[in-house]
Amino acid sequence: MLRNDELRWGAVAKFFHWTIALLILGNGVFGLLLDLASSPMQKINWMALHKSIGLTVLALFVLRLLWRLGNRPPREWPAPRWQQWAARAVHGVLYLLVAALPLSGWWFNSVRGYPLQYFKLFNLPGIAAKNPELRRLAHEVHEYLFWFLLLVLVAHVGAALKHHVVDDDDVLRRMWPFARLRHGSKGDSA
C-alpha cells in the first residue's frame, strides 16, 4: 500500500505527487500576486510565506527523489513508443522544474541579499553572493520557470485526461488518491 507495485503508485508516491502539485501551483499563483499586498509589511510577510512554501517543495522533492530511488515505479503503460518517450520527457522536465523553481527563488533571494527564514523557525544561508546586477535576471528566470511549468503541465494533465476520458484506462486512476483500478484483472494476469 505504501510502496508502489507493478500496477499502481503507492500511498507515499501519491502523497508526494499531489502535495507537491498543490503547493507548487498554489505558491506560483501566490508569487504572481505578491504585488497586491496592501502595505510593505504585508508584502514582507507574504514573501516570507512564499519562500517557506517554496523551501517545503524543495525538501519534499528531495524526499520524493530518495523514495523513488528505493521504490520502482509501476510498469509503463502499454502505448506507442513515441508516447512512452514523450511521457518520459515530460516527467523528466517536470522533475527538473519542481527543483528549479525553488532553487531559482533561492538564487534570486541570495543575489538580492534578503534573509531566508523558514516559517520563522530558522535561517538558511544564501546560495550566491549578493549582486544587484543579477537581481532582475534572477527574478525573470524564477517567474518564467513558472510559466514554463504551466506549459509543460498542459501536456501532462492533457495526456492524463486523454487516457482517462478517451482511452478509459487506469493511467490516471493509478495515481489518483484512494481510487480503484477499473481494469484490475488486466494487470493481475500480466
Add this chain to the structure above:
Amino acid sequence: MTRLALGRLAPLLLCLALPVAASATDYRVLQDQSTLGFAATFQGAPFQGSFAQWHAAIRFDPAHLADARFDVSVDTTSADTGDADRDGALPGADFFNATKYPQAHYVTSDFTRLDDARVIAHGTLTLRDETHPLDLTVTFTPQPGGTALMDVAGTLKRLDYGVGGGEYADTSVIGNDVTVNAHLVLAPK
C-alpha cells in the same frame, strides 16, 4: 579678621582648585577614523548600520569619572545599512521620522566603574519624541602620544522609542533589541 578673609577666599580657592582636582580630558573625535552604528535583526538575520553624520563631545578620564561627560548628536537621515530599500525606509515616518525629528541625542548623567578595563556610562537617549535611560559599556584605551581609542556598546529596545511602530512593531520580523556601537579615535583638544 584672618578667619573672615579665609571664609571669603574659600569659594575662590575652591574654584581654582576644581579644574586641577577633577580634570577629565576634553577630546575631539577624529571623524574619518571613527564609526557610530547599530546592529539589529530582520527575519532572523542580523544586519549592521552606520550613521554618516554625527557629532560627539567627549570628556573622559577613567581616573576622574565624576567629571566625565558624553554629549552625542546623530543625524537620523544619515543611516546606511547597505540595502537601498531599508535605507529608504529608515528616515520615514514609520521609523526615525527624520523630517520631524532630525536628531537623536545621547547625554550622560554619571559613570560607574565595571572592572579594570571598562566603565558604564549612564545616560539618556532621545530618539523621535521618546527619552529613555540607556547604559553604555565603555572601553577606553590610551594610546601613545595622548590619543585614545574608545569602544562603546549598549542595547536598546527600538519599540521604547517608537522606531518601527504600527505594522512594523511585529518583533518576530524586526527584532526589538538593537545594539548601538561606536568606535572612536580621540585626540586631546
